[in-house]
Amino acid sequence: MNVKVVRSFFRHTSFYRRFIKDFSKIAKSMMNLLEKEAPFVFDDACLQAFITLNKQPAYAPIIITPIWSLPFELMCDASDYVVGAILG
Helix, strand or coil, X not given: CCHHHHHHHXXXXXXXXXXXXXXXXXXXXXXXXXXXXXXXXXXXXXXXXXXXXXXXXXXXXXXXXXXXCCCCCXXXXXXXXXXXXXXX
């Protein structure tokens, strides 16, 4: 791997950032690889962060019953062909 691949990985996972608890703490070891003039050493901590961030979107609790006593947000999007909604 190199810096370009790590940046590409973070662009891919940035959408899931808000769904993964402690994303920044998990990704810290990999983020250190992106610093200027820092040596690129992909060690065990970076590998563990990569594995964890790669698995998290599949295990995040996406569909749960809402707690009606708490406020929530309904995000909608529509076009001529389809309607989509997310309850957040």
